Amino acid sequence: MISTPITATRILSPRTENPLPPTGTANGTPGAATIFEITASAADAGNRLDRFLAGAIGTVSRSRVKALIEAGQTSRDGTPVTDPSESVRAGAAYRLVQPAAVDAAPQAQSMPLSILFEDRHLIVLDKPAGLVVHPAPGNQDGTLVNALLAHAGDELTGIGGEKRPGIVHRLDKDTSGVMVVAKSEPAHVALSAAFAERDLERSYLALAWGVPSPAAGEVDAPVGRHPTDRKRMAVVARNGKHALTRYATERAWGTGCALLRCRLATGRTHQIRVHMAHLGHPLVGDPVYLRRIPAAARGLSVASRDVLLAFPRQALHAETLGFRHPVTGETLRFSAPLPPDMKELLALLERNGE
Known part of the structure; x- marks a missing residue:
């Protein structure tokens, strides 16, 4: 050539x-x-x-x-x-x-963003819970993409023929934390490859029902579509994708709940939520994988139990993201503190002397 x-x-x-x-x-x-x-x-x-x-x-x-x-x-x-x-x-x-590149179909919408880092190639931000990443049926606007179109404007040089931010990974709507987004085609290609090859660092904080035993370990179980509920993912015996999650217990409150640090070796849809539910420790507030009041709830005081059962989202936060800059090669590592709602959960458990 x-x-x-x-x-x-x-x-x-x-x-x-x-x-x-x-x-x-x-x-x-x-x-x-x-x-x-x-x-x-x-x-x-x-x-x-x-x-x-x-x-x-x-x-x-x-x-x-x-x-x-x-x-x-x-x-x-x-x-x-x-x-x-x-x-x-x-x-x-x-x-x-x-x-x-032509203008992207989604419309630019000005919204506040918590930017951790930005240059001509990429943006790293702390996504709040409740913010959908990309327009889709039921969420055609008010998404992170709409906000980034307004924020970056003419700095977007074109990805896939459109002037749009390059989404190389996603966080669920109700998961908060660190995300990286490409602003250029070269950055999009390189970052997509890094995620595909797992050449990066990702860790999450999760509040789960019960306390895992052992306190630290890994879940190596394939994840795929639930065989009867297509809106859910599950650990499956057939047609699943390899999924590996490593976890460590950071803090436990009796036998009622535990704060876990989860590190992803793969990146499947709902991976941490599925794996923790598979272990018998679904995440507090998870609207999809917490199917009934967990037995572990009996290990907490009534005051704590009621607040945790009423928590309106999965208690999951993307705390850390580390990767090599797709253009300069510099090693970058970003962390975002727990959002206020998860901080208040932990403070409540401490106040109630669990």
Whole structure:
């Protein structure tokens, strides 16, 4: 594969096409498309076209490259190519056009955000409980994405063809804590890879019913859709994904409840909530996996028990997130304190002398 830079990468404006200098990058200019021209070597022959182009470019995700190919934005030796699975031909000159980013469909909405770190590539924030991450049926606005569109504005350089923040992981609506969001396509690609390869640090604080025995351990159990309730996840024997959660008891209040520190080795939907319920220690306030009043509640005073049973959300907080900066390579680590509602739960348990 021959490249300069990324094989004769050029910027196409609405009227003119100007080659980048030898040390240039393919960032593009406002309102302009980016053209990648890549000549395949003998070693590249036989690879899938979308995998080959994504690997050669390095800053555009494979899924985005696939979509561009299917949209007719690719040619081989001047002949249009629309099949992402086509085998690469040695010596062929491929051309991929990445159109200028368009405004995202979600509307920008100004909302207060607790920003822990921000630069041109990413934003790290402390998400409050109750905030949905991405627009979806039933939550078309008032989401984190809407807030980030208002906050970042023109600094968003385009992800997947849209000027939008790149969501590389999610926290449930009623889970609080640290999140990282990409502002550029290269950051989105690199951060997505880090999450997929588990090349990062994630720890959570959870208030659970009962006290696990042993006090520290791990749950290595596959997670998938519940066999009869499609709105829930569960530990399943078939068609589940590998899921591993390590936990340690930070503080216990009699036999009634415990504050756990959970570290994720994988990142499945509702993983901590499912694994703790599977152990017999569902999270306080969990509206999905706490199916009945737990027997452990009898180990608390009536005052404490009533408040914990009335807690309106799962008592789960993403306390720490550590990762390498997707562009600079710098090691970053962020922590967010417990939110007021969880702090008050712990203070109540202490006041009641549990």
